[in-house]
Amino acid sequence: MGRKLLLDKAHIEGIRNYDVYRRNGGYAAVEKAFKMAPADIVEEVKKSGLRGRGGAGFPTGMKWSFLAKPEGVARYLVCNADESEPGTFKDRYLMEFIPHLLIEGLIVSSFALGSNRTYIYIRGEYAWIVDILEQAIAEANQAGFLGKNILGTGFDCQIYVQRGAGAYICGEETALLESLEGKRGNPRIKPPFPAVKGLYDCPTVVNNVETLAAIVPILNIGGEEYAKIGVGRSTGTKLISACGNINKPGIYEIDMTISVEEFIYSDEYCGGIPNGKKLKACIPGGSSVPILPANLLLKTVKGEKRMMTYESLADGGFATGSMMGSGGFIVLDEDQCVVRHTMTLARFYRHESCGQCSPCREGTGWMEKILHNIEYGKGKMSDIDLLWDIQSKIEGNTICPLGDAAAWPVAAAIRHFRDEFEWHVLNPEEAQK
Amino acid sequence: MKFSEEKLKKVQEIIERYPEGKQKSALLPLLHLAQEENGGWLSVEAMDLVAGLLQLKPIEVYEVATFYSMYNLKPVGKYLFEVCQTGPCMLKGSDEIINYIKKKLDIGVGETTSDGMFTLKTVECLGACGYAPMMQMGKYYKEHLTPEKVDQIIDECRRTAAQNN
Ligand SMILES: NC(=O)C1=CN([C@@H]2O[C@H](COP(=O)(O)OP(=O)(O)OC[C@H]3O[C@@H](n4cnc5c(N)ncnc54)[C@H](O)[C@@H]3O)[C@@H](O)[C@H]2O)C=CC1
Ligand SMILES: Cc1cc2nc3c(=O)[nH]c(=O)nc-3n(C[C@H](O)[C@H](O)[C@H](O)COP(=O)(O)O)c2cc1C
Ligand code: SF4
Ligand code: FES
Numbered sequence: 001m002g003r004k005l006l007l008d009k010a011h012i013e014g015i016r017n018y019d020v021y022r023r024n025g026g027y028a029a030v031e032k033a034f035k036m037a038p039a040d041i042v043e044e045v046k047k048s049g050l051r052g053r054g055g056a057g058f059p060t061g062m063k064w065s066f067l068a069k070p071e072g073v074a075r076y077l078v079c080n081a082d083e084s085e086p087g088t089f090k091d092r093y094l095m096e097f098i099p100h101l102l103i104e105g106l107i108v109s110s111f112a113l114g115s116n117r118t119y120i121y122i123r124g125e126y127a128w129i130v131d132i133l134e135q136a137i138a139e140a141n142q143a144g145f146l147g148k149n150i151l152g153t154g155f156d157c158q159i160y161v162q163r164g165a166g167a168y169i170c171g172e173e174t175a176l177l178e179s180l181e182g183k184r185g186n187p188r189i190k191p192p193f194p195a196v197k198g199l200y201d202c203p204t205v206v207n208n209v210e211t212l213a214a215i216v217p218i219l220n221i222g223g224e225e226y227a228k229i230g231v232g233r234s235t236g237t238k239l240i241s242a243c244g245n246i247n248k249p250g251i252y253e254i255d256m257t258i259s260v261e262e263f264i265y266s267d268e269y270c271g272g273i274p275n276g277k278k279l280k281a282c283i284p285g286g287s288s289v290p291i292l293p294a295n296l297l298l299k300t301v302k303g304e305k306r307m308m309t310y311e312s313l314a315d316g317g318f319a320t321g322s323m324m325g326s327g328g329f330i331v332l333d334e335d336q337c338v339v340r341h342t343m344t345l346a347r348f349y350r351h352e353s354c355g356q357c358s359p360c361r362e363g364t365g366w367m368e369k370i371l372h373n374i375e376y377g378k379g380k381m382s383d384i385d386l387l388w389d390i391q392s393k394i395e396g397n398t399i400c401p402l403g404d405a406a407a408w409p410v411a412a413a414i415r416h417f418r419d420e421f422e423w424h425v426l427n428p429e430e431a432q433k
Numbered sequence: 434m435k436f437s438e439e440k441l442k443k444v445q446e447i448i449e450r451y452p453e454g455k456q457k458s459a460l461l462p463l464l465h466l467a468q469e470e471n472g473g474w475l476s477v478e479a480m481d482l483v484a485g486l487l488q489l490k491p492i493e494v495y496e497v498a499t500f501y502s503m504y505n506l507k508p509v510g511k512y513l514f515e516v517c518q519t520g521p522c523m524l525k526g527s528d529e530i531i532n533y534i535k536k537k538l539d540i541g542v543g544e545t546t547s548d549g550m551f552t553l554k555t556v557e558c559l560g561a562c563g564y565a566p567m568m569q570m571g572k573y574y575k576e577h578l579t580p581e582k583v584d585q586i587i588d589e590c591r592r593t594a595a596q597n598n
Binding site: 085127243 | 442450455457503561563
């Protein structure tokens, strides 16, 4: 059994309520934090080696230390709860079942960063979770952990929940800030990073739900202790949301020392593939990261066991590796059609493109159309090369990484499963079925 | 359309979440509120009301309302079925569920039954991939869908609607 730091209390009856959470050691991190200097909290987070759990894996402590602090200007902490990457549903679990863990993490982080107004930007569809979070915030207020002069420290802080309204792009941090300002979710050009110019042009830290929840165990056990869990630069525990053709879809907290094979086949995690089917492929980190065929998923080209760590999942780069991404683990069994799966992803990105950059706006549309033709037996051999060409022209030529995110899955699918694309072209009648 | 006294209090409470002068931030929450009050969709009148409350030009509100997929700019049926069709749900049979609902209600995607009861829409990943196939119905998710479960849901909607009439 791996160590659990986020979900260790998830199964306690009534843990959603303040009293039960508190009785089980909740809010100890807040009490500890308020006895520390904000800069020392940032130092603890640096020591922990925690990397952003929203997908990019940027070191959290470093991001916090980049936060500009001009005199007389407000600073903001914004929690990214937009969670819209296909395959990703871990933040939902944290918020739905242990909301106080996030609220506690937010209070500690707000204090460390000096944010008096902290926002949780949550995807609009999670409407019932808004109620759960607002209830938890009200309880924390009641208990004196939020509001004015918290625990007599002179620090004021309030947390507000902002509901999005259906737009994947609003998970991209600068689009999120635009949306929170009441505008369309069009990403801004970076730099400047939000740490310098964010919400209302003020210095802002945007962090993922899981990142902010992890601040609680980091304070409780100390940064150094946290850093001892895992391997190399993959420290601590990571939530993986597993879905697709596995026996036990759901949320798993892993410490980053297990292999991909163990994660898929062990009864402690996914429990193998249903009906004795064979593993065909997997997208290990949310729809934006490259798909890998079974052989490259379980072992790297060098023949090493692939591990569930940032480094090992990325081993081989785009040619033969993938990424940890958001931890959305999608498994395809031998009966699944990679072309069809890729087509749905292309449709997703076309639907979600904000339309600011022409390579993304037009390219995602073309890719969907071509994939649709191939899937339905109306494609030509030259379409496969055209598809490759289009994806290569999107990558790197857009304001935000949604363009790349749309291109990568298509590139990886062609790279590893070209024969399936060709099969659709050569067998149009079969494909139409 | 108009907001009740109680709703106007809520509006005020929302505006106070943001710093002085940043009331435009209240736009998304107020559009949600207006949509709820207006039977599940945003009419021009509803959007203009929100513009007035936040001292925005109506065009600023339309611009935002048209960007986000959860704002319905046309009336929808009493029950809106939004079935996810993205990859992970597809792997678990969302195509079959969509076809089943189409046949059962005799409508296409984007259409409303003639009695105004049900609207069917397809949507992209809703963050429930491990509990697929699934759909959103109003505020809540219906997960692990099967044809039988769809039947039950439809029956229940009809029963609730009949009771409320
Ligand atoms: N969780 C989800 O649902 C989704 C996650 N993603 C993930 O998002 C990732 C891309 O996110 P981005 O924010 O574009 O990545 P990024 O690498 O630009 O930034 C990561 C974080 O580090 C900060 N940062 C980077 N350099 C900085 C600097 N010099 N100074 C201050 N702050 C700095 C950024 O502000 C940001 O918060 C992808 O890798 C993908 O896996 C994408 C879609 C959905
Ligand atoms: C298209 C797009 C969508 C994103 N969606 C999310 C999201 O839903 N949740 C999230 O935490 N980060 C998302 N990100 C990443 C954020 O931009 C940002 O890196 C993250 O919130 C930083 O938090 P972290 O450092 O704690 O990971 C997305 C990025 C892109 C390019
Ligand atoms: S890459 Fe796509 S989503 Fe990102 S800013 Fe450009 S058009 Fe918008
Ligand atoms: S793919 Fe349907 S909920 Fe994620």
